[in-house]
Amino acid sequence: MERGHGGHQQGKIYVVGIGPGDAEHMTQRAQSVWNEVDVVAGYKTYIDLIRPWLADKKVVATGMRQEIDRCREVVEIALAGQSIALVSSGDAGVYGMAGILIECLEEKDALDISLEIIPGVSAANAASSLLGAPLMHDFAVISLSDLLTPWEVIQKRVKLAAEGDFVMAIYNPKSKGRQDQIEWVRQAVLDYRDPQTPVGIVREALRGESQVIITTLAEFTQSPIDMLTTVVIGNSHTRVIGPYMVTPRGYIL
Amino acid sequence: MERGHGGHQQGKIYVVGIGPGDAEHMTQRAQSVWNEVDVVAGYKTYIDLIRPWLADKKVVATGMRQEIDRCREVVEIALAGQSIALVSSGDAGVYGMAGILIECLEEKDALDISLEIIPGVSAANAASSLLGAPLMHDFAVISLSDLLTPWEVIQKRVKLAAEGDFVMAIYNPKSKGRQDQIEWVRQAVLDYRDPQTPVGIVREALRGESQVIITTLAEFTQSPIDMLTTVVIGNSHTRVIGPYMVTPRGYIL
Structure with missing residues (x-):
């Protein structure tokens, strides 16, 4: 899913459903997106699951129950011009991060930021x-x-x-x-x-x-x-x- | 998911959820399974979606509403000693082929055949x-x-x-x-x-x-x-x- 006008000073946001955990059940789109971004953000446990793909990529790992802060930080990073992937387990849209991220875009008056939601295999x-x-x-x-x-x-x-x-x-x-x-x-x-x-x-x-x-x-x-x-x-x-x-x-x- | 004792004369059956259709939303497991089988079976429209991976693989493509016949044929092929992937769109377990296939295994008294169900991104x-x-x-x-x-x-x-x-x-x-x-x-x-x-x-x-x-x-x-x-x-x-x-x-x- 890609939307928004993608203002030329803004980075793109990807919300990425990485599936249940084992790498082989991640989609090809999820596995390729890490190469397209400057920063990867997410709950530490999920970041660890994709660590093999991240090499020396800049990572923002946060604890549980910090979802809103994490989303606000993602939007700030995109507004500052960097592309960023926000990691969600399972499918990003099922009890995941996609909805909160869109609410944060609204809060920051940043709904024109380019956004791609990448679905995954849900639990x-x-x-x-x-x-x-x-x-x-x-x-x-x-x-x-x-x-x-x-x-x-x-x-x-x-x-x-x-x-x-x-x-x-x-x-x-x-x-x-x-x-x-x-x-x-x-x-x-x-x-x-x-x-x-x-x-x-x-x-x-x-x-x-x-x-x-x-x-x-x-x-x-x-x-x-x-x-x-x-x-x-x-x-x-x-x-x-x-x-x-x-x-x-x-x-x- | 892998089950069954896999009698040494029998092939293994894979029921593969290929996701919504675009190749990039298929899981890595789904993309790799074609190399492990002798035969690929499924509804013609779905076979066409994965055709690029099949090369000269033996394909059994059938029409709509022939699900039971297709499953019976899959079980027969496995009983005859060949490994076979049965293709399902979306997730193989959501209104897909996984359930019918297991019922066909029961019907043929073939529940000891080795079976792996590969989940996918559902519609x-x-x-x-x-x-x-x-x-x-x-x-x-x-x-x-x-x-x-x-x-x-x-x-x-x-x-x-x-x-x-x-x-x-x-x-x-x-x-x-x-x-x-x-x-x-x-x-x-x-x-x-x-x-x-x-x-x-x-x-x-x-x-x-x-x-x-x-x-x-x-x-x-x-x-x-x-x-x-x-x-x-x-x-x-x-x-x-x-x-x-x-x-x-x-x-x-």
């Missing part, structure tokens, strides 16, 4: 490829992080997605300070789905040593779950076929 | 990267194709996703024989959302000449929509910021 897709094919039918992606969303809104969404028989991909199922929400989700979905509904739990999908568990709605919260885990809850048609979790698309064999 | 992510950042918060992916899903099920899901204030990515919004469903969706979502809610319409996202329109819930069905289009309906917080459609994640600037 839901990476986790599902390890489970088999759980997302073959309509699905909902829901984050349980209540830092920026009222818990009541999240609860309402979980209930409605359960009622609608959506396959559900749950991001941020737990954190240090947030342990009980996933148990609430289990109970809420049990109001609509069979206890034997398959549930997939994937930790660090396609980032080093992925851990994959296929279990049931009745029991899945007994498995290890943390903030690096994606939980995929099947719909009423999802089946376990051998080592795979599959939601049939409807084809009759 | 929702590709379209969103062109619109700005509409998927920054919880979203639902819904296909309007009623070939394999009762229309009543689709209607229920659209209503519940609208009630839950999910951003909605609509796949298969129209086909030759199915013109009116998207107008029903517009009316149904209007029961829950403001007529000025931003709606993005992207045709052939990141496949050649992408066409991008940002319009409103009130008016979007007046824009050209066909089976190659993805429609993204914003939630109650989605805004148009300059040339972009953005759903704030909640960060307060």
Whole structure:
């Protein structure tokens, strides 16, 4: 995606989704963009994942929860005339940096800066490829992080997605300070789905040593779950076929 | 994803998500897999997208709506000892070929065949990267194709996703024989959302000449929509910021 008039004194901004983590699941566009920029910015963990491509490139690495400061700095650097890539894990547009960056452009009255958003393989897709094919039918992606969303809104969404028989991909199922929400989700979905509904739990999908568990709605919260885990809850048609979790698309064999 | 015991007389199967279409948005893994197989199979349009990598590789290209036959043939070829890549557009696991292939493995009692599912950038992510950042918060992916899903099920899901204030990515919004469903969706979502809610319409996202329109819930069905289009309906917080459609994640600037 490229927009903006690209004033001749301004650098271009790239927001880059680097995929799940392993280099081979990064797109060619993401792998080539580092050569086109003066500066690379991002959360330290993600910078480390792409370090092999950066050589002696100027890097601005920041800590967690500094997203707004990071975006403001990116805009300042572009306004000063340098091209800069802002790194996001997974897809830059799914709970990623793309939206915040555009809000920062608006704040700085800098919407004419040239911007390219480079999509990547998101965590839901990476986790599902390890489970088999759980997302073959309509699905909902829901984050349980209540830092920026009222818990009541999240609860309402979980209930409605359960009622609608959506396959559900749950991001941020737990954190240090947030342990009980996933148990609430289990109970809420049990109001609509069979206890034997398959549930997939994937930790660090396609980032080093992925851990994959296929279990049931009745029991899945007994498995290890943390903030690096994606939980995929099947719909009423999802089946376990051998080592795979599959939601049939409807084809009759 | 790699599974199965890989009987020594059997070939390995790869289900490959090639992303939206443009080669630069394919992952490195997808680009390298063609060298590891004896045969490449898939719908002719997708085969054509990867033709530059295939050189004189054996290709089995088939027409639309022959998915089951194609999968059965893939399994037969692997059982006969050849390795084969089955091509899927976008992500192989989202309305793609991965699920059908696993069902065919089950049908042929061949679940011990070695299988690797390679995820890709899905149409929702590709379209969103062109619109700005509409998927920054919880979203639902819904296909309007009623070939394999009762229309009543689709209607229920659209209503519940609208009630839950999910951003909605609509796949298969129209086909030759199915013109009116998207107008029903517009009316149904209007029961829950403001007529000025931003709606993005992207045709052939990141496949050649992408066409991008940002319009409103009130008016979007007046824009050209066909089976190659993805429609993204914003939630109650989605805004148009300059040339972009953005759903704030909640960060307060």
